[in-house]
Amino acid sequence: MQPAPSPSAGRGDVIQPGLFTSVLYVQPLREDVSTLTERFREQYFNRDPSISPFSLFKQLWRTEGWKWLNFKVFDDRARETFLLVTIRIFLEQLTEDDPVAQVTGLFGAYTFYYTQPEDIAPSLRRLNHIPIPVDHFQRLTSLSESFSTPDFLPLREPVLYIASTMVKDQVFYVLPPSDLGPENPRYLPREVLVSDSTPEPDPEVPKKKGRPSWRDRAKKAQIALDGLNDWLESTPERPAAASIESPIPQDELVNYQTEKAELITALESAGDREALINANMTILKRLRDIQNEEDGLGSVEQRQLVGVERVESAVRELEARAKADVIAPPFWLAFITTAFSLSLSLLLSPPFSFFFCIMSSSYSLAPNAQRRYYPSTGSNASSTASLLPPSQPEVPRRQLSTSPLHQNAGFSPSSARPKELRTSASTHSLSDAGRYGAPAAGAGTVTNSISDKYSLAPDPYAWGSNLSPNQPEPDDYLHNPDPRRDRKHDSGGTVFTYRGLTNVGCLTLLCVGLVTLFAGYPLISHFTSKQMSKNGGFNLGGINASGQIPEMPGNWGLIDLETPxxxxxxxxxxxxxxxxxxxxxxxxxxxxxxxxxxxxxxxxxxxxxxxxxxxxxxxxxxxxxxxxxxxxxxxxxxxxxxxxxxxxxxxxxxxxxxxxxxxxxxxxxxxxxxxxxxxxxxxxxxxxxxxxxxxxxxxxxxxxxxxxxxxxxxxxxxxxxxxxxxxxxxxxxxxxxxxxxxxxxxxxxxxxxxxxxxxxxxxxxxxxxxxxxxxxxxxxxxxxxxxxxxxxxxxxxxxxxxxxxxxxxxxxxxxxxxxxxxxxxxxxxxxxxxxxxxxxxxxxxxxxxxxxxxxxxxxxxxxxxxxxxxxxxxxxxxxxxxxxxxxxxxxxxxxxxxxxxxxxxxxxxxxxxxxxxxxxxxxxxxxxxxxxxxxxxxxxxxxxxxxxxxxxxxxxxxxxxxxxxxxxxxxxxxxxxxxxxxxxxxxxx
Missing domain, CATH: 2.60.120.200 (Jelly Rolls)
Incomplete structure (x- = not known):
């Protein structure tokens, strides 16, 4: 853990305070506390009588690990929110009628409070005292007296000791009694804590093809990234791609299967990531099919770029490309990314297509890497037909790996430029079509990208247009005014047209919006705002003139903390x-x-x-x-x-x-x-x-x-x-x-x-x-x-x-x-x-x-x-x-x-x-x-x-x-x- 983000940490890497007050953190935390309660209940009633209940709880705490308590990057506000929300969730258990739940909440709050490191800012002990209503505080201090039955009598002594220790150390400050029920929403996180009610998809019903909704993609992307982050952090770095040489495809397949198995094992605890696991299994199955195809072919030339050898060839190409920009990535990252890319054309199921998008967008191999978009074959729009070079036939997808421009994935401006400079001895003209990105004659190519449409040579003659002043152009009429022709447009018109009414309507909406913002909104806020409750008093219990109860460090409750x-x-x-x-x-x-x-x-x-x-x-x-x-x-x-x-x-x-x-x-x-x-x-x-x-x-x-x-x-x-x-x-x-x-x-x-x-x-x-x-x-x-x-x-x-x-x-x-x-x-x-x-x-x-x-x-x-x-x-x-x-x-x-x-x-x-x-x-x-x-x-x-x-x-x-x-x-x-x-x-x- 760090007390503040490292200089290299991006904004998206820093955990924000809002996470700990949202359902994304609070709901799983409550579920974890409930699980801890049930585990403690099971072990408590089956324990050795010589083991104290609190020792049993500490052992269970260490065994469970509580991974949600460990985060990589904090700032002070996020850590303070994390600490206060977490300990309040434990204290919620005191309002339960179940004695085991009460004890688990008290033991958990005590352990969490006293095991926080003091050298990390802000320290929990240096924060404000934990706010607690007086009725909850009374329940805490009298909790040990409720354990009078033989089953729970061993809990009385540790509960009494822990409660007295926390009161003595002034862990809490006491607020007036709540009249809103035992779980007063005023002291809970800001958001309404409800479970995600999105229904689970029926595995028997095939998913609709097409582009998934933004919400589904964002949710699945977050799930995939979380799983991959966990796996990447726990997996040691593999040898560089340059050390992998043929002929050992079967060994690499085994390595790949082993790594994917580790990933699946790491993700088994998350039930809502079933789609990701299915995608991984689909990849493994398809690689086995490729290996079988490879074994059934004859010469090496016939199977040059199929099976695992295709992966090796792509890895070498990607490594050569990366050297121009950044240091080559570890083999396992290039291996997985390339395997996913090559399998896209073979796997049509929506879960895998989604996972490919996640991998391609999240793990680019260089900062300058771009995705290439290829438009469908067809004629260009008439407005640009004269500005573009003749289109080239599309190369079939199966020939992609053998095409000379297959290496276009590593495209850079230097690769498209002639090797000689423009000199008197040069045989290249400035109007050569291949000089500034236009394909040279006879060169094999794929369909031009969108950016290639507008990448034109500086010489207009290379564009294929007739620039003679005697030749009329399609847009000449725009530059040659004719008063007789245009008099009906120049002499005015009426607003009662579709365009005129649209313009007037937009201006009207804009004016109404501005008036509402600067005049209507203050009035609406004044008459609809709710007056903050003063709990029946004025300046009571630390309430100031605005009716607020300040959370100040110190003993400022209505009831003195030192009152017996x-x-x-x-x-x-x-x-x-x-x-x-x-x-x-x-x-x-x-x-x-x-x-x-x-x-x-x-x-x-x-x-x-x-x-x-x-x-x-x-x-x-x-x-x-x-x-x-x-x-x-x-x-x-x-x-x-x-x-x-x-x-x-x-x-x-x-x-x-x-x-x-x-x-x-x-x-x-x-x-x-x-x-x-x-x-x-x-x-x-x-x-x-x-x-x-x-x-x-x-x-x-x-x-x-x-x-x-x-x-x-x-x-x-x-x-x-x-x-x-x-x-x-x-x-x-x-x-x-x-x-x-x-x-x-x-x-x-x-x-x-x-x-x-x-x-x-x-x-x-x-x-x-x-x-x-x-x-x-x-x-x-x-x-x-x-x-x-x-x-x-x-x-x-x-x-x-x-x-x-x-x-x-x-x-x-x-x-x-x-x-x-x-x-x-x-x-x-x-x-x-x-x-x-x-x-x-x-x-x-x-x-x-x-x-x-x-x-x-x-x-x-x-x-x-x-x-x-x-x-x-x-x-x-x-x-x-x-x-x-x-x-x-x-x-x-x-x-x-x-x-x-x-x-x-x-x-x-x-x-x-x-x-x-x-x-x-x-x-x-x-x-x-x-x-x-x-x-x-x-x-x-x-x-x-x-x-x-x-x-x-x-x-x-x-x-x-x-x-x-x-x-x-x-x-x-x-x-x-x-x-x-x-x-x-x-x-x-």
């Missing part, structure tokens, strides 16, 4: 009988990761001041990295942007979102468990609002509402009503209930206003928002000071006095000694449902440094919806959706558990809005460490993506992209200068 297999599923916290499936994970095991914009496919750190909560630090991407197998967000006493502290916040906004399921993290909290002031948090928010970008949040956070009533109005009142919303609520704001500007994208939005949609069946918009659910916000409170976490959800519109229906049916706290209801219920900007749970006091940075698991699980919507929070690996508390039902006091409807696609957020900062800050005793720098983050969803309700059909976000975000990328736009109307959507509730439509 045993955590791919887990029971629900709310209902342990329900299984939850892992859909996203990040283990943060690669040190030195950064999260500046564009650095990571899922996470992005912000560079801004979180003014909404009066934070004391500036959030900078430099504060976030990975080290020691965990994500580290560091809060430092460092002046940044005129602030004294630097912290960090990162999120998966518009890159990874989920709707329903479990969001959990393993966390070590910063600082000590008895010094207050730090504000670490892990939380989720609806994708229509971007944390830290105020204009996007105004009128959307913390709403979760789909009704058209006073709950969507500014300050949650309309014309001063209801009165309960104006008194007895927030004591710090004179009892007012709400200072919110109203729900910007509500169900009351007028038709034609800017709204992301979709629409209800009654023609109203679906109420949209940016709700928030917190995994935790850590705090230090109590006497003595103790570490706690607040686990909450934020809501709008608000209940009267921010009191939700926290009955025992709607608020479930399994361990009241550890978790209590948070006394903080809300204020004019939010209503909170919150529980406070005491943390593991050792899981702090300055304590024992352990990690604890925090999570929330939720089901979106109204009926049977819920949110369950988890702290210290235990369920802390649960609230049911019924607790946020309608409140007649303030005339609002029920609020659903958030239905928007939610993205993930993690941050570390400080703010007096959250609680006292003990700057004097806090230790800086201090770090929030996250060991891993994982997201699960019910196996039958997978819904990931930031742009789902029922709650789209992409088009709206793109329309107002400046607000989502510029944190200096703090309000929608005053800063961003966009109108507030009109509301029919306020009679604005």
């Amino acid at each position: 297999r045993e955590v791919y599923t887990k029971p629900s916290y709310f209902d342990p009988s329900q299984e939850m499936q892992l859909v996203f994970s990040d283990e943060f095991n690669t040190d030195g990761r950064t999260f500046y914009p564009g650095d990571d496919p899922y996470w992005e750190a912000v560079d801004l001041h979180y003014w909404q909560t009066n934070n004391m630090e500036w959030y900078d991407p430099a504060a976030i990295t990975t080290s020691g197998g965990s994500l580290q967000i560091t809060l430092s006493r460092k002046e940044t942007h005129d602030l004294n502290f630097q912290g960090g916040m990162m999120s998966t906004w518009n890159k990874f979102c989920f709707t329903g399921g479990i969001f959990e993290a393993s966390v070590q909290l910063p600082g000590a468990n008895n010094i207050e002031g730090l504000w670490p948090a892990i939380w989720a928010m609806g994708n229509l609002g971007r944390a830290g970008y105020g204009a996007t949040l105004e009128g959307l956070w913390p709403y979760t509402y789909d009704a058209c009533d006073v709950g969507t109005a500014p300050n949650q009142t309309l014309n001063g009503q209801p009165e309960a919303a104006t008194t007895g609520n927030d004591p710090t704001e004179n009892g007012v209930l709400s200072f919110l500007p109203g729900q910007r994208l509500s169900r009351c939005t007028c038709k034609g206003e800017s709204h992301p949609g979709p629409m209800h069946s009654d023609g109203t918009f679906v109420g949209r928002s940016a709700p928030e659910i917190d995994v935790f916000e850590a705090q230090i409170t109590g006497t003595p000071l103790t570490g706690q976490v607040s686990q909450s959800a934020q809501w709008a519109p608000f209940n009267y006095q921010y009191i939700w229906d926290n009955s025992t049916a709607n608020m479930i706290i399994p361990n009241p000694d550890v978790t209590t209801l948070n006394p903080y219920k809300g204020g004019v900007f939010q209503q909170a449902t919150s529980g406070v749970t005491e943390t593991n006091q050792g899981c702090y940075e300055l304590e024992q440094g352990c990690f604890a698991t925090y999570a929330f699980e939720y089901k979106p919507g109204f009926d049977n919806a819920y949110i369950t929070w988890v702290a210290n690996d235990q369920v802390a508390w649960t609230m049911m959706a019924a607790g946020m039902g309608p409140d007649p006091n303030v005339q609002i409807s029920a609020r659903p558990v958030p239905q928007e696609p939610m993205y993930l957020i993690a941050n570390l900062g400080m703010s007096t809005n959250f609680g006292p800050v003990d700057i004097e005793h806090l230790t800086f720098p201090t770090t929030l460490k996250i060991d891993w983050i994982r997201v699960y969803q019910p196996s039958n309700q997978i819904k990931i993506g930031c742009d789902p059909v029922d709650f789209p976000t992409q088009a709206y975000i793109n329309q107002y992209i400046d607000a989502y990328t510029n944190p200096n736009f703090t309000t929608w109307v005053d800063d961003f200068k966009q109108p507030w959507p009109k509301s029919k509730l306020l009679n604005q439509c």
Whole structure:
């Protein structure tokens, strides 16, 4: 094998990448894998118990040879395509129900991967990881567990070892689960892989005579050339033709029969080459007949050019001819070519005629060799009759070998030229007919070739024409205009003739074609092109803005390759009988990761001041990295942007979102468990609002509402009503209930206003928002000071006095000694449902440094919806959706558990809005460490993506992209200068 084509390799000699993605390669490869499976099955069940199954497979691999893995000339693209397609065909076997097929595919993929040479480019191990859907990957990693019967129990250990080795070496990268079946066409070769359905010819029915179709000739030619190439490469060079002398014809016949037998043996494995084998046998039979004829003749003169001696004579002539152009070819090539040529006149069967064409066209003995074409005997056309010499009688075919011009096969210009130059003593005239290719008088010849028609002497007198100016020529009228004769043609005419209509029609077709090409084609392409699927998301799983999944080297799958297999599923916290499936994970095991914009496919750190909560630090991407197998967000006493502290916040906004399921993290909290002031948090928010970008949040956070009533109005009142919303609520704001500007994208939005949609069946918009659910916000409170976490959800519109229906049916706290209801219920900007749970006091940075698991699980919507929070690996508390039902006091409807696609957020900062800050005793720098983050969803309700059909976000975000990328736009109307959507509730439509 070569890493690149040699300089002498022609373009046709280099294997192209398209071969390995076509049926010509894939179909035979699949058949070979099936054959390998059956051979392994047979030997496995008849093996010696002392031989391991994998040793048996390796022995079978070496015995079979796998010749299709060896090619002479590659380029880099072809080799890469060959490697990836081949290993994917092996991995197809994992989707079979047959255990032997599964094992064969795994053993074959492992052997093929680890036996590829490293010194040939590109090396398989240096290519991108092999893409594999997560459901196939799970099947691979759990394959050994399926071999529990006594017959297949010996396979468990090698399968487990091979699977673990390939996972450890990161052979694969895992893609989202496929919804198109186990063999996803997206990862298979481009062409539709179907078998050639051309029916086999009936050997009993004689073939029609005549010229075969192009397809048949091309197919048969390819078959013949492949067979001859194989034979020529495996056959040693024979002695040169010059060493073969008479009288040993019988020995040469034996040699010829031996070589042809070797060719037939080499081709026996190809059943579709029966026509070639039949042709070879026909040649042998005819040579035997010639030998018999030779033995029956008398003198040597009578049999001078028959039988094998004819072959010897032709070989000597061809050798003499080749010396003028190239080095003489090996004897076996000249022997076979000449035998085929001489047998053509004797064998009329179509298979042999075809094979002669292949040999004559593919194995020319010199670069300048030409095929001579002889026209049939007959008179020349009248237009050229006066320009040609007198025709010569055709020599019968049987006299071809004895004719002096039989050697015309080696014709060259020097052989037709007179031996003397043109001098005063020369007896040759320049007008001699034989000087420039015209046959000399009395010379025997065959019928002139087509090229001889136009090979004329420079002297016109030699052409046989009368050149006297007084002699009229047949074409004189073309050169003598006559106005009277031609007036009807010169004075114009009509287009309505056959020729005129043909011309106009051609011009019309040309114009229509050009218009269609440059105007029609773009329109047709626009309206008929299919939108590429984004798998239900936007920028999900490495999907970029065009909806493509890049095949990048590295660990960029939705599920981290280093996530333990045993955590791919887990029971629900709310209902342990329900299984939850892992859909996203990040283990943060690669040190030195950064999260500046564009650095990571899922996470992005912000560079801004979180003014909404009066934070004391500036959030900078430099504060976030990975080290020691965990994500580290560091809060430092460092002046940044005129602030004294630097912290960090990162999120998966518009890159990874989920709707329903479990969001959990393993966390070590910063600082000590008895010094207050730090504000670490892990939380989720609806994708229509971007944390830290105020204009996007105004009128959307913390709403979760789909009704058209006073709950969507500014300050949650309309014309001063209801009165309960104006008194007895927030004591710090004179009892007012709400200072919110109203729900910007509500169900009351007028038709034609800017709204992301979709629409209800009654023609109203679906109420949209940016709700928030917190995994935790850590705090230090109590006497003595103790570490706690607040686990909450934020809501709008608000209940009267921010009191939700926290009955025992709607608020479930399994361990009241550890978790209590948070006394903080809300204020004019939010209503909170919150529980406070005491943390593991050792899981702090300055304590024992352990990690604890925090999570929330939720089901979106109204009926049977819920949110369950988890702290210290235990369920802390649960609230049911019924607790946020309608409140007649303030005339609002029920609020659903958030239905928007939610993205993930993690941050570390400080703010007096959250609680006292003990700057004097806090230790800086201090770090929030996250060991891993994982997201699960019910196996039958997978819904990931930031742009789902029922709650789209992409088009709206793109329309107002400046607000989502510029944190200096703090309000929608005053800063961003966009109108507030009109509301029919306020009679604005």
